[in-house]
Amino acid sequence: MIEDVTLDDLPLREDLRGRSPYGAPQLDVPVRLNTNENPYPPPRELVDDVAGAVREAAARLHRYPDRDAIELRKGLAAYLSASTGVSLSERNVWAANGSNEILQQILQAFGGPGRTALGFEPSYSMHPIIAAGTRTEWAPAPRRADFTLDTPRAAEIVAERRPDVVFVTSPNNPTGGSIPLAELELVLRAAPGIVVVDEAYAEFSSQPSATRLLGDHPAKLIVSRTMSKAFAFAGGRLGYLAAAPAVVDALQLVRLPYHLSLLTQAAASAALRHADATLATVAKLAAERDRVAEGLLGLGFTPVPSDANFILFGTFGDTRASWQSYLDNGVLVRDVGVEGHLRVTIGTPEENDAFLVASKEIPR
Numbered sequence: 001m002i003e004d005v006t007l008d009d010l011p012l013r014e015d016l017r018g019r020s021p022y023g024a025p026q027l028d029v030p031v032r033l034n035t036n037e038n039p040y041p042p043p044r045e046l047v048d049d050v051a052g053a054v055r056e057a058a059a060r061l062h063r064y065p066d067r068d069a070i071e072l073r074k075g076l077a078a079y080l081s082a083s084t085g086v087s088l089s090e091r092n093v094w095a096a097n098g099s100n101e102i103l104q105q106i107l108q109a110f111g112g113p114g115r116t117a118l119g120f121e122p123s124y125s126m127h128p129i130i131a132a133g134t135r136t137e138w139a140p141a142p143r144r145a146d147f148t149l150d151t152p153r154a155a156e157i158v159a160e161r162r163p164d165v166v167f168v169t170s171p172n173n174p175t176g177g178s179i180p181l182a183e184l185e186l187v188l189r190a191a192p193g194i195v196v197v198d199e200a201y202a203e204f205s206s207q208p209s210a211t212r213l214l215g216d217h218p219a220k221l222i223v224s225r226t227m228s229k230a231f232a233f234a235g236g237r238l239g240y241l242a243a244a245p246a247v248v249d250a251l252q253l254v255r256l257p258y259h260l261s262l263l264t265q266a267a268a269s270a271a272l273r274h275a276d277a278t279l280a281t282v283a284k285l286a287a288e289r290d291r292v293a294e295g296l297l298g299l300g301f302t303p304v305p306s307d308a309n310f311i312l313f314g315t316f317g318d319t320r321a322s323w324q325s326y327l328d329n330g331v332l333v334r335d336v337g338v339e340g341h342l343r344v345t346i347g348t349p350e351e352n353d354a355f356l357v358a359s360k361e362i363p364r
């Protein structure tokens with residue numbers, strides 16, 4: 001039987017045996033607050049514009065798309081320039097199917113066998129998974145007990161270990177805190193190789209973007225971004241980066257030709273034209289985040305201060321049982337593997353109310 005073959009029967013790479021895939025459960029639950037998406041669906045005009053752009057592109061589906069996605073990269077560069085105050089062109093920007101693919105291309109080009117990537121844990125669980133997939137050795141480094149990054153210590157660790165790639169996630173997922181530029185500088189100065197600042201949640205942050213440091217560190221710094229969070233485009237799969245043009249040249253050596261479909265490019269460019277409308281939800285979500293944090297405090301929980309659209313909170317004696325109890329109450333939150341803590345994504349006010357009501361019922 002085809003089904004009788006198991007993983008053990010396959011000639012899988014030894015270094016992948018026993019590993020677990022990325023695992024956010026996709027469950028059909030009334031209130032889904034587990035994958036940090038924007039809870040507001042795209043506005044009507046955006047939907048119409050995307051549909052029109054995709055319809056027009058559909059007439060050209062017999063041809064490969066623009067391999068270099070120039071128009072889309074121009075749009076992304078214009079957005080980043082306007083939002084960060086740093087003048088960037090399409091030569092500074094590269095795009096892929098989600099920032100996960102961006103991060104994978106970075107490790108394909110700058111990591112790999114015999115090389116090391118370092119990250120400050122707990123942080124985004126895909127960083128070590130992508131390291132494993134690209135056979136890059138993963139070097140975990142600690143955060144403080146309160147989950148903030150001790151940047152002088154981080155710089156020391158980087159100087160000692162000399163990793164080829166350093167990941168700094170700001171705001172950090174799953175803990176929510178972001179890092180001031182002056183502190184990022186310390187890590188950048190200490191790093192011998194590439195520093196990837198993963199800014200998936202940058203639009204929610206009160207700190208300026210690391211894009212501002214590109215001028216001083218063009219051979220080191222890569223700022224990774226996504227349209228999956230604030231841009232309400234998670235289903236569209238579009239991530240991008242800002243860096244020196246030479247970094248874009250390097251990634252072209254490892255990217256698959258035509259990796260961004262004609263439909264993705266058309267849809268993302270159309271969505272970008274409505275950035276102002278989509279990003280109007282950011283202030284609402286930030287205000288809701290602060291309300292939810294207050295609510296959790298009032299219920300005797302300990303929310304970790306967040307600069308993103310989610311909150312890590314505790315403390316629980318049996319995290320798994322508490323996660324299940326939320327689920328039984330119709331609310332899907334995330335067990336991110338941080339002892340005693342769960343993570344909740346900020347939803348609509350109604351969803352957040354449902355979460356806070358459920359929180360009263362949860363065993364701790």
Ligand code: PMP
Binds near residue numbers: 036172225238
């Ligand atoms: N970086 C961080 C810190 C994230 O939290 C996520 C999404 N969970 C990503 C990157 C990847 O998102 P995407 O591939 O949808 O752009």
